[in-house]
Amino acid sequence: MKKRLMLMLSAILLFSILVACNSNDTGSEVNEGDSEQSNEPSSEEAGVVNKEGYPIVDEEITLSLMAPGTGMAEWKDMPTLQQYSEMTNIQFDYITPPISDFQTRLNLVFASGDVADIIFAAGTGNLTPGMEVDYGQQGVLIPLEDLIAEYAPNFQALMDENPEIQRSITTIDGHIYSLPVINQHPTSAWPAGPLWYNGAWLDALGVEEVPKTTDELYDLLVRFKTEDPNGTGEDDTIPLIDVQMNSSRTWFLAAFGMKAWGIEDVDGTVRYAPMSENYKEYLTYMNKLYAEGLLDPETFSQSDEQKKAKGQENRLGLFPDWFSFFTTGQTEEEALNNPMFHPLTSPISPEIVLPGNPGISRGSFSITSNNEHPDASMRWVDYLYSKEGRDFFDQGPEGYLWEEGEGGERIFLEVPSEYPSSEDYRGTLTPAYGIPVPMLVDLVDGAPRSEFDLFIEAETQAKVDPYAETPFPLVYLTDEEQDSVNTIEVDLRSYVEQMEARFITGVEPLSKWDDYVSTIERMNVEEYVQIHQDAYDRWASN
Incomplete structure (x- = not known):
């Protein structure tokens, strides 16, 4: 009661002061914090x-x-x-x-x-x-x-x-x-939902270790296509699948030394990855997989539901999803046999690079x-x-x-x-x-953890945690910088996305690479990179 009385007296005193100081506010109700806005x-x-x-x-x-x-x-x-x-x-x-x-x-x-x-x-x-x-x-x-x-x-x-x-x-x-x-x-x-191998196919082919290089992966995908790992006796296997490359892209870019499909920092220097030689090597590799039928020919035209339907028919060798049983329709216990994709190295990137959230x-x-x-x-x-x-x-x-x-x-x-x-x-x-x-x-x-939970944690600790690094820090841009980025980014991203599909499917031959880079340069990419370099430098000195 004493405390409330003191507060009431304080409020009355504050009200009197405000009325004396500001006759224009005589009709307003005054409470704590109303007198003046403060941070x-x-x-x-x-x-x-x-x-x-x-x-x-x-x-x-x-x-x-x-x-x-x-x-x-x-x-x-x-x-x-x-x-x-x-x-x-x-x-x-x-x-x-x-x-x-x-x-x-x-x-x-x-x-x-x-x-x-x-x-x-x-x-x-x-x-x-x-x-x-x-x-x-x-x-x-x-x-x-x-x-x-x-x-x-x-x-x-x-x-x-x-x-x-x-x-x-x-x-x-x-x-x-x-x-x-x-x-x-x-x-x-x-960095994204992982890629998963079909464990039953690995068992059928006697594969004891998952690939760790792009060459080893290519050899395994060829075996998935030619050695009938699902035992149907038909040519119905799909070695590698995705939808618009939206899930597996991250992992394959990393194999060729890139942490992002856009702006990334390389030892403090910002670059636009889709115009680098690393990116050209990525496109070359993916085009080879597509041309040889190792990458699903419907990758750029199918839905996620269609991808999952193929998985439930046991037709997929390597596929993306948050957990493998989301695609295969298996139980968690059965999914314990599907190992997670291991980050790859390549001739252009001999050390493991992997973006991390x-x-x-x-x-x-x-x-x-x-x-x-x-x-x-x-x-x-x-x-x-x-x-x-x-x-x-x-x-x-x-x-x-x-x-x-x-x-x-x-x-x-x-x-x-x-x-x-x-x-x-x-x-x-x-x-x-x-x-x-x-x-x-x-x-x-204290929450119970299933055998599958422990499996996921062990796979992550072995294949992601030792290598993951942030592709580009969370930075802030000035209003002017943000306006410029917004203007440049829309057309730039659309063009790169369109050309990725054309290069991988062979609609656009990789002999046109220099024309592709020249087009990007004309889209103010230098300004785009410099803005992010300035933002990175501010972040690094914070």
């Missing part, structure tokens, strides 16, 4: 936020939060958010337009100024790096670095452990306007200048970067998806019959489903 929490507000323990605030507050909705459940009904509100004493008004409409709605609220207190799980596709810089410099998004230092010990510890995080989220004006997703899952370094996805949590409680907001989100908070937001509270066993392990419960799968049910319990929630992504402590 830092007031000392009075900071005093009511508990830096440790829960609740975060002794007096309940309500904030507005805008996020993309998955349509699985209303956020106000999700047990995870309900329990976390009880725990923190922070309630929310949720604004969750469908994912398909989210970017449009976000742009509208930014334009109107009627933006929520928190922008949550937007992701870099909706809250782009350019928007972070633009709205940060306008003061719509507030700087977060001081709030992190004071109210986010979990996230600060992650930055201390991995300095690339801070460099990747610090904009060109030296501020942090958005927190990222930090992915430390065993598969987080995958940096495990940092930006644009996931921002605080706007409308927020009167930025310190409490930062403490609220910091929990998600702890192991306990990660587990809580990943699988929800106990009693729904899981319960604790006698030994402290998690035991998964039977999913209610109205839900097709445990994932569908999980999407009604927590917002951490299908959107980039700002959190630490990793294995849940």
